[in-house]
Amino acid sequence: MKYNMVDLVGQYEKIKPEVDEAILKVMEEASFIGGPAVKSFQGNLEEYLGVKHVIPCANGTDALQVALMALGLKPGDEVITTSFTFIATAEVIALLQLTPVLVDVEPDTYNIDPRAIEKAVTPKTKAIIPVHLFGQCADMNAIKKIADKHGLFIVEDTAQAISADYTDPETGMSQKAGSLGDIGCTSFFPSKNLGAFGDGGAIFTNRDDLAAKMRIIVNHGMAVRYYHDYVGVNSRLDSIQAAILDIKLRHLDEYSAARLKAGRYYNNSFADNPKITTPVTAAYTSHVFHQYTMVLNGVDRQGLMKHLADNGIASAVYYPVPLHLQKAYLDPRYKEGDFPVTEKLSKSVISLPIHTELTEGIQKEITDAVLEFVNKA
Numbered sequence: 304m305k306y307n308m309v310d311l312v313g314q315y316e317k318i319k320p321e322v323d324e325a326i327l328k329v330m331e332e333a334s335f336i337g338g339p340a341v342k343s344f345q346g347n348l349e350e351y352l353g354v355k356h357v358i359p360c361a362n363g364t365d366a367l368q369v370a371l372m373a374l375g376l377k378p379g380d381e382v383i384t385t386s387f388t389f390i391a392t393a394e395v396i397a398l399l400q401l402t403p404v405l406v407d408v409e410p411d412t413y414n415i416d417p418r419a420i421e422k423a424v425t426p427k428t429k430a431i432i433p434v435h436l437f438g439q440c441a442d443m444n445a446i447k448k449i450a451d452k453h454g455l456f457i458v459e460d461t462a463q464a465i466s467a468d469y470t471d472p473e474t475g476m477s478q479k480a481g482s483l484g485d486i487g488c489t490s491f492f493p494s495k496n497l498g499a500f501g502d503g504g505a506i507f508t509n510r511d512d513l514a515a516k517m518r519i520i521v522n523h524g525m526a527v528r529y530y531h532d533y534v535g536v537n538s539r540l541d542s543i544q545a546a547i548l549d550i551k552l553r554h555l556d557e558y559s560a561a562r563l564k565a566g567r568y569y570n571n572s573f574a575d576n577p578k579i580t581t582p583v584t585a586a587y588t589s590h591v592f593h594q595y596t597m598v599l600n601g602v603d604r605q606g607l608m609k610h611l612a613d614n615g616i617a618s619a620v621y622y623p624v625p626l627h628l629q630k631a632y633l634d635p636r637y638k639e640g641d642f643p644v645t646e647k648l649s650k651s652v653i654s655l656p657i658h659t660e661l662t663e664g665i666q667k668e669i670t671d672a673v674l675e676f677v678n679k680a
């Protein structure tokens with residue numbers, strides 16, 4: 304492929320001296336777990352996000368699991384989330400023997416639909432997990448109102464939207480994605496917007512009680528060495544990853560700006576084409592374009608992907624199967640047709656390469672190739 308979905312090599316080359324020095328320092332100190340690099344990154348991320356506590360952990364899936372463990376939910380408690388997301392969101396609910404309650408998304412933003420949440424609340428509902436999908440925030444003001452009304456926790460899945468800003472339409476106040484609910488969770492998987500050179504994740508909260516509990520849970524439920532207060536897990540961010548992330552955090556705003564510029568280029572290129580519906584950014588959020596995902600109207604998706612591949616251009620489908628139709632999650636409560644927006648999106652979305660190293664020249668080649676196929680189809 305001439306153009307991949309991400310360009311991690313190109314991104315690394317630009318910061319190579321800084322990153323290499325930081326990695327070598329960790330090796331020389333040989334403090335591979337929980338060393339100064341982890342403390343430094345934790346503090347810098349707290350400041351960047353404007354949250355009181357960041358708890359680093361091993362990956363984004365663990366972050367979600369630990370968040371739910373800290374809320375003290377019991378088997379059978381219901382957790383509402385979107386039917387259109389990466390599986391990790393629902394996986395942790397199922398693993399903890401909680402009941403995932405899926406709801407449909409909005410057709411223009413692809414994010415969880417607050418009206419559908421409201422309808423799904425029952426006396427067993429304990430939490431909502433909004434996913435800020437593809438890089439823009441879900442409708443948090445509406446979601447918070449539902450949570451307040453019914454006394455529910457909010458755990459934000461910010462794996463795809465770190466650095467996105469949410470602006471409350473009532474107060475005009477802006478906050479970072481992940482700092483709006485009770486707990487925020489993110490992933491530092493290499494292809495995420497703030498990506499490590501391996502796995503990594505973090506949990507955010509402004510609540511001292513939850514922070515203290517989560518710090519204990521990620522460390523085998525151990526507050527005092529060899530005394531275990533909770534059933535915990537082993538979930539740590541290693542020092543080399545933290546040192547790399549600390550460097551990349553300094554560049555995160557540049558990275559987000561580059562992604563936004565690339566997203567706008569695609570939006571403009573496809574704006575007037577009836578065969579393509581470009582993604583809509585809601586008024587209350589910025590977009591950090593973790594993915595550039597658009598909807599095809601009556602275009603042979605498989606054919607377009609092949610045409611792009613023949614031209615050396617990668618493309619992908621996020622996500623081809625909605626959660627309620629996944630084999631492992633089949634459930635008599637749900638059947639095909641239950642979530643029409645999600646189901647239509649699964650059949651008609653396509654994602655184009657988007658990352659920090661795109662140039663207008665590359666994007667023109669990509670959009671020309673897309674339009675060539677779409678217009679003759």
Ligand SMILES: *Cc1c(COP(=O)(O)O)cnc(C)c1O
Binds near residue numbers: 492
């Ligand atoms: C990547 C991702 C996760 C999981 O993160 P890992 O670090 O891969 O475990 C969870 N939720 C969403 C929406 C993601 O995109």
